[in-house]
Amino acid sequence: MTIRQLPRSLSLISLFILAMIIMVQPASAAAPATLQYGSTSGDVMDLQYRLKTLGYFDATLTLYYGSVTQDAVIRFQHDYGLAKDGVAGPATHAALHKSSVNQAELDMLAKIIYSEARGEPYKGQVAVGAVVMNRLADANFPDTVKGVIMQPRAFTAVDDGQYNLTPDSTAYRAALDAVAGYDPTNGAIYYFNPETATSKWIWSRKQTGKIGRHIFAV
Structure with a gap:
């Protein structure tokens, strides 16, 4: 999969319904904290939402950064030429915020x-x-x-x-x-x-x- 390529697995109807019923807080001006396996915060839900709009995250949004989120981050990092460590740090956040939305x-x-x-x-x-x-x-x-x-x-x-x-x-x-x-x-x-x-x-x-x-x- 190349950058900005349309993911085949993206369910537009599901995402539209999700957009109407899930309230995700807008990203703040400050850089989000580094997120990794075990993290628990509202930023995790924002991360999952962004990954979902790109077709990487296919699960219910939660506040917990588990293995499903980690796998989605690794696949995103692979496609965007980032270090595939499964950690949502500054570089991953920057790339994700340039290509996705909350x-x-x-x-x-x-x-x-x-x-x-x-x-x-x-x-x-x-x-x-x-x-x-x-x-x-x-x-x-x-x-x-x-x-x-x-x-x-x-x-x-x-x-x-x-x-x-x-x-x-x-x-x-x-x-x-x-x-x-x-x-x-x-x-x-x-x-x-x-x-x-x-x-x-x-x-x-x-x-x-x-x-x-x-x-x-x-």
């Missing part, structure tokens, strides 16, 4: 998808989520989902208030697909509607494709 971040991702692309085909909705995830992984953009979405003038829906609309289940499903690695944009970090775009700069970017009304670019 529930609060999933909510934000679903909101930006719904507000920016609710009239687009499903593939186009996933594409908007993929752009957010691509920016998250790019050193030239903020290093949190909130930071990417709230970056000044980054998204029209944030500026005009549509971001505050309540996302539907399709937006959540698209968000989960984007987090899991489905990227129909071919790595795009920008998109725009050619019928309404007024920026000459955006037309100068290399285009990676068009989905629905949006052109995607790098």
